[in-house]
Amino acid sequence: MAGLNNTKATPPRWLLAELSYKCPLQCPYCSNPLDYAKHNSEISTADWKRVLSQARKMGAVQLGFSGGEPLTRQDLPELVCHARQLGYYSNLITSGYGLSEDKIIQLKEAGLDHIQLSIQASSQELNDYIAATESYENKKIVARLIKKHGYPMVLCVVIHRKNIHQMEQILGMAEELGADYVELANTQYYGWAHKNRDLLMPTKEQYEKAEAIAQAYKEKVADKMKIYYVIPDFHEDRPKPCMNGWGTTFLTIAPDGVALPCHSARELPALDCPNVNDFSIEQIWNESKAFNFFRGDDWMKEPCRSCDEKDKDFGGCHCQAYLLTGDMRNADPVCSKSPDHHVIEAAITSAQVSALSADEKPLLFRNSKNSRKYIENNELQ
Amino acid sequence: MTLNPDLIVRFSAIHRLQWEEAQQKDVILYPEGMVELNQSSAEILKLCDGSRKPEIIVADLEQKFSTSGLQKDIFNFLEIALKNGWIEQH
Numbered sequence: 221m222a223g224l225n226n227t228k229a230t231p232p233r234w235l236l237a238e239l240s241y242k243c244p245l246q247c248p249y250c251s252n253p254l255d256y257a258k259h260n261s262e263i264s265t266a267d268w269k270r271v272l273s274q275a276r277k278m279g280a281v282q283l284g285f286s287g288g289e290p291l292t293r294q295d296l297p298e299l300v301c302h303a304r305q306l307g308y309y310s311n312l313i314t315s316g317y318g319l320s321e322d323k324i325i326q327l328k329e330a331g332l333d334h335i336q337l338s339i340q341a342s343s344q345e346l347n348d349y350i351a352a353t354e355s356y357e358n359k360k361i362v363a364r365l366i367k368k369h370g371y372p373m374v375l376c377v378v379i380h381r382k383n384i385h386q387m388e389q390i391l392g393m394a395e396e397l398g399a400d401y402v403e404l405a406n407t408q409y410y411g412w413a414h415k416n417r418d419l420l421m422p423t424k425e426q427y428e429k430a431e432a433i434a435q436a437y438k439e440k441v442a443d444k445m446k447i448y449y450v451i452p453d454f455h456e457d458r459p460k461p462c463m464n465g466w467g468t469t470f471l472t473i474a475p476d477g478v479a480l481p482c483h484s485a486r487e488l489p490a491l492d493c494p495n496v497n498d499f500s501i502e503q504i505w506n507e508s509k510a511f512n513f514f515r516g517d518d519w520m521k522e523p524c525r526s527c528d529e530k531d532k533d534f535g536g537c538h539c540q541a542y543l544l545t546g547d548m549r550n551a552d553p554v555c556s557k558s559p560d561h562h563v564i565e566a567a568i569t570s571a572q573v574s575a576l577s578a579d580e581k582p583l584l585f586r587n588s589k590n591s592r593k594y595i596e597n598n599e600l601q
Numbered sequence: 602m603t604l605n606p607d608l609i610v611r612f613s614a615i616h617r618l619q620w621e622e623a624q625q626k627d628v629i630l631y632p633e634g635m636v637e638l639n640q641s642s643a644e645i646l647k648l649c650d651g652s653r654k655p656e657i658i659v660a661d662l663e664q665k666f667s668t669s670g671l672q673k674d675i676f677n678f679l680e681i682a683l684k685n686g687w688i689e690q691h
Contacts, residue, residue, distance in 0.1 A: 279623030
């Protein structure tokens with residue numbers, strides 16, 4: 221490959237297998253790339269089995285089957301079975317759409333460990349609007365079936381300005397459905413969410429109120445339901461330690477076999493992300509340009525290079541630096557030390573203005589029509 | 602939730618205890634997470650098989666390692682394990 225050989229790299233622990241970009245839902249904050257419609261090839265069952273085996277041999281142990289909607293792949297039970305034999309802990313990350321009781325049983329028998337079910341809101345009207353698909357009632361049925369068959373269940377709710385007022389009801393719903401964990405994921409502004417940011421970003425006051433409700437609920441249900449609260453980093457002074465450090469822990473394989481150090485990395489320019497059709501996982505992890513790009517701190521510019529916190533946050537998120545400053549080597553502008561920090565303040569103000577305006581533009585939903593429009597014009601509007 | 606010395610201890614049905622060859626360690630696996638265990642924690646958890654009360658676990662480990670006075674440390678660890686949901690008592 222690029223002549224690099226990083227033998228000091230720690231082995232991958234987490235493998236995210238994005239089986240397909242196909243999805244029956246159209247959530248406007250989807251983290252899939254805006255141009256997903258042009259990456260419509262999918263690697264074969266045999267390719268996935270090889271990837272799973274190679275990554276497991278290196279030390280990967282947590283495995284997420286994701287997408288798009290992973291249930292669109294008919295070979296899912298076969299892949300789950302292979303993963304179980306290799307000793308993975310398998311997580312199915314699903315919208316629940318099309319998940320029948322028979323399939324739940326079949327996957328359990330194949331060795332699936334856990335199901336993470338997304339739900340978009342605590343009311344049918346809002347859930348079905350955000351998903352752009354009638355799915356609320358079915359998701360609740362699926363949640364009960366998941367628990368009936370003895371799986372641990374994470375209920376994942378992405379939080380944004382259209383549903384943040386439902387925080388209390390969302391938690392009540394999760395408790396009532398028997399969730400073991402509820403993940404309250406404040407929207408991260410990549411992919412489709414970046415395009416819809418003005419319409420999705422809550423105000424600081426809304427965040428604070430919602431977080432207080434979640435914290436109080438945490439104490440109330442401490443023994444039976446764990447609450448994960450994914451922070452809204454636009455309102456923090458320091459960036460998140462993205463991916464626990466680039467190329468240290470996480471490996472994502474996209475539906476067409478492209479290996480990514482983070483599931484948004486496809487948006488970054490000139491990384492030349494390698495494909496599992498051309499290289500082994502070991503070559504990809506240790507030798508590829510993409511996985512070595514942000515390892516260590518040689519790549520850093522100021523203010524990161526001389527910062528005493530650089531080992532804590534690794535300069536933050538490179539996708540965010542690229543999307544908001546145009547250079548992926550810049551410090552994540554969330555950091556108050558970044559010379560570009562004003563773009564975060566501008567984004568917050570812009571969302572606030574949009575929230576107060578009487579004629580907000582409509583949300584852009586994640587679907588093939590909009591993706592193709594983006595590919596043709598390199599823009600959505 | 603506190604440890605009840607009169608009830609048997611069972612490893613949680615929604616967690617998995619597993620030896621990891623790559624790390625040369627026992628680990629607890631759960632939805633999207635992993636805890637690496639040191640040898641003594643792993644030895645304790647392996648005995649949480651639904652057949653032993655806490656004091657039997659202490660006795661078995663003291664016998665296995667030909668030592669005594671482990672009760673306080675083991676009970677402390679079981680307390681933590683219970684709080685984290687790794688073990689259950691019914």
